[in-house]
Amino acid sequence: MATLQLNQVTKSFGDTHVIKGVDLEVKDREFVVFVGPSGCGKSTLLRMIAGLESTSSGDLLIDGQRINDLGPAERGLAMVFQSYALYPHMTVEDNMGFSLKLAGVSASERRKKVDEAARILQLDPLLKRKPKALSGGQRQRVAIGRAIVRNPSIFLFDEPLSNLDAALRVQMRIELARLHEELQATMIYVTHDQIEAMTMADKIVVLQGGIVEQVGSPMELYHHPRNRFVAGFIGSPKMNFLPATVRSAGTQGVEVGLPGGGTAHIPVVGSEVAEGQALELGVRPEHLQLTGKGPLSGRVSVLERLGGQTSLYVEMDGELITLMADGDVTYRVGDEVHFGFEPGRAHLFTADGMALESLERHPLASLTRQDNRAANEVGA
Amino acid sequence: MTTTAGTTTATAAPAAAGISPAARAQRRRKVAMAILGWGVALIIFFPIFWMILTGFKTEADAIADPSLIFSPTLESYTEVQSRADYSKFAWNSVVVSFGSTLLALLIAIPSAYSMAFLPTRRTRGTLLWMLSTKMLPSVGVLVPIYLLFRDFGLLDTRTGLTIVYTLMNLPIVVWMLYTFFKDLPRDILEAGRMDGAGTLQEIWYLLLPLTLPGIASTGLLSVILSWNEAFWSLNLTTSQAAPLTAYIASFSSPEGLFWAKLSAASTMAIAPILIFGWLTQKQMVRGLTFGAVK
Numbered sequence: 001m002a003t004l005q006l007n008q009v010t011k012s013f014g015d016t017h018v019i020k021g022v023d024l025e026v027k028d029r030e031f032v033v034f035v036g037p038s039g040c041g042k043s044t045l046l047r048m049i050a051g052l053e054s055t056s057s058g059d060l061l062i063d064g065q066r067i068n069d070l071g072p073a074e075r076g077l078a079m080v081f082q083s084y085a086l087y088p089h090m091t092v093e094d095n096m097g098f099s100l101k102l103a104g105v106s107a108s109e110r111r112k113k114v115d116e117a118a119r120i121l122q123l124d125p126l127l128k129r130k131p132k133a134l135s136g137g138q139r140q141r142v143a144i145g146r147a148i149v150r151n152p153s154i155f156l157f158d159e160p161l162s163n164l165d166a167a168l169r170v171q172m173r174i175e176l177a178r179l180h181e182e183l184q185a186t187m188i189y190v191t192h193d194q195i196e197a198m199t200m201a202d203k204i205v206v207l208q209g210g211i212v213e214q215v216g217s218p219m220e221l222y223h224h225p226r227n228r229f230v231a232g233f234i235g236s237p238k239m240n241f242l243p244a245t246v247r248s249a250g251t252q253g254v255e256v257g258l259p260g261g262g263t264a265h266i267p268v269v270g271s272e273v274a275e276g277q278a279l280e281l282g283v284r285p286e287h288l289q290l291t292g293k294g295p296l297s298g299r300v301s302v303l304e305r306l307g308g309q310t311s312l313y314v315e316m317d318g319e320l321i322t323l324m325a326d327g328d329v330t331y332r333v334g335d336e337v338h339f340g341f342e343p344g345r346a347h348l349f350t351a352d353g354m355a356l357e358s359l360e361r362h363p364l365a366s367l368t369r370q371d372n373r374a375a376n377e378v379g380a
Numbered sequence: 381m382t383t384t385a386g387t388t389t390a391t392a393a394p395a396a397a398g399i400s401p402a403a404r405a406q407r408r409r410k411v412a413m414a415i416l417g418w419g420v421a422l423i424i425f426f427p428i429f430w431m432i433l434t435g436f437k438t439e440a441d442a443i444a445d446p447s448l449i450f451s452p453t454l455e456s457y458t459e460v461q462s463r464a465d466y467s468k469f470a471w472n473s474v475v476v477s478f479g480s481t482l483l484a485l486l487i488a489i490p491s492a493y494s495m496a497f498l499p500t501r502r503t504r505g506t507l508l509w510m511l512s513t514k515m516l517p518s519v520g521v522l523v524p525i526y527l528l529f530r531d532f533g534l535l536d537t538r539t540g541l542t543i544v545y546t547l548m549n550l551p552i553v554v555w556m557l558y559t560f561f562k563d564l565p566r567d568i569l570e571a572g573r574m575d576g577a578g579t580l581q582e583i584w585y586l587l588l589p590l591t592l593p594g595i596a597s598t599g600l601l602s603v604i605l606s607w608n609e610a611f612w613s614l615n616l617t618t619s620q621a622a623p624l625t626a627y628i629a630s631f632s633s634p635e636g637l638f639w640a641k642l643s644a645a646s647t648m649a650i651a652p653i654l655i656f657g658w659l660t661q662k663q664m665v666r667g668l669t670f671g672a673v674k
Contacts, residue, residue: 073576085567089589099575
């Protein structure tokens with residue numbers, strides 16, 4: 001049992017406010033991912049939870065107990081660093097057993113716990129090696145092993161996969177997800193890679209400039225971004241933004257005028273907008289469909305064939321619009337294309353960047369990874 | 381004749397083609413650098429070499445025209461040994477230089493730790509200020525220190541000399557350790573803190589083993605500086621605590637200069653530290669370039 005609660009937590013370095021009042025609740029056994037662009041404060045927030053940075057104001061609670069004034073080791077957490085931070089002069093075994101040695105655990109007990117962690121991570125044959133004799137992926141596993149041995153209430157990961165090559169990153173991502181299942185532990189994970197966030201999280205916390213932009217399940221952030229920043233940050237390739245003008249607004253949605261003269265009826269709450277107001281229309285590249293004569297059109301500027309899919313970069317009124325099309329499309333650079341979208345897939349943003357709420361919630365919006373597992377079990 | 385010349389060039393050509401002009405230029409540069417290096421080394425070493433040689437001459441040979449050919453004798457050495465007990469001075473040197481180094485490290489490791497890992501706005505200024513004390517002429521503080529030593533009964537004691545040497549080397553020892561510590565990735569110490577290490581455990585289990593090459597070379601430098609120090613040892617000691625530098629000096633004054641005896645004494649004084657430096661030179665170079673190669 002380990003829950004974490006952040007109440008109006010702030011952090012300032014002199015006059016620089018890095019974390020500006022964060023509220024957050026992490027449930028037991030939840031896999032929470034902090035994501036955001038570099039400098040958004042996500043690592044600082046993690047380090048504050050770890051106790052490596054002090055908290056300027058606000059409360060940190062683990063299982064309801066205030067931990068602000070406890071040292072890093074007393075909080076009962078374990079952290080995996082981006083650089084792994086293995087002790088280079090110790091063997092894998094000593095690296096993993098170091099915390100136990102400091103805690104005065106007997107050598108035989110230490111041995112048992114290290115062996116157990118080594119078994120989970122398949123590190124058995126490497127126990128006598130020093131870190132420099134290990135590959136990147138192995139070092140990563142030792143760093144995780146060092147955390148497991150401590151049997152922490154919460155695992156903290158600070159961009160643990162960013163030093164690995166792409167193939168290994170995918171593999172470790174799967175391993176981490178499996179580890180989460182096996183250990184049934186609460187985990188907080190920091191990354192700037194939204195794919196890692198989407199694939200591993202039960203709950204994503206999107207940070208920007210020291211504030212939480214949105215908290216929600218991956219599917220909720222994808223389908224119901226609260227603002228333009230989250231909409232642009234989650235999803236790859238990035239969401240397209242087009243200028244749009246309100247034609248009419250009502251309980252059934254908002255009718256907007258599109259560039260090129262077309263119109264679209266978007267099913268969002270329209271009570272806050274007025275006729276003639278300038279909005280931004282957001283549509284994800286995978287939700288734009290090539291049609292014979294859609295409301296939108298432009299000229300293909302760049303074409304990237306990925307095999308299964310083709311990315312089209314279409315120039316429209318001087319802006320580049322990204323469009324994911326079928327792998328077998330026969331367009332070439334310079335061709336004129338027409339495209340449209342399903343109104344239910346589009347988003348509208350006001351001038352201050354806030355999204356207009358959808359009239360209908362996406363059926364998968366509250367899905368977490370744990371739900372995925374439950375569904376599988378029922379299926380089996 | 382022409383034919384012969386033709387064949388010679390023909391056979392020489394492939395051999396020359398084997399080494400490209402660039403490689404040849406590089407080899408020439410290497411040879412030039414080697415000659416230069418040896419030249420500098422010889423110039424630096426010559427006085428020491430001459431001193432060693434002179435130690436094996438008679439006094440008459442020593443003041444005669446410089447010559448490499450003479451009949452070597454141990455006369456000066458026996459004479460020197462009969463006049464003063466070498467081992468007593470040598471022991472003082474060992475105790476004082478190693479003692480002061482140990483003391484300096486004990487004080488400098490925690491200071492450098494706090495400066496490297498818990499810096500404040502004034503850390504850099506403090507370090508520079510400490511180093512700036514090395515720019516003062518020592519004689520400027522001779523009188524106050526002498527008076528202090530007299531009042532505390534430290535004159536001509538090994539304890540007193542150890543304290544002075546510690547203070548003398550502390551700025552450079554702190555500075556060197558600071559640069560070595562700063563090179564250590566912070567993450568490793570933070571990982572240690574997450575694992576439950578307190579400050580002392582952090583220093584003992586992580587910092588010291590990881591910066592051992594740096595600490596060793598700092599210690600070696602401190603030993604050498606203390607061993608070679610003459611100003612304070614001559615002014616603060618007379619007989620009881622006098623180290624080898626005072627031993628050398630004792631052969632230079634009253635009855636005029638006796639080159640052979642002075643050389644013999646000097647050779648004996650520098651021999652231990654020379655051997656010590658030679659044995660540890662690998663460690664020294666490794667430590668001094670520790671940050672550079674990482």
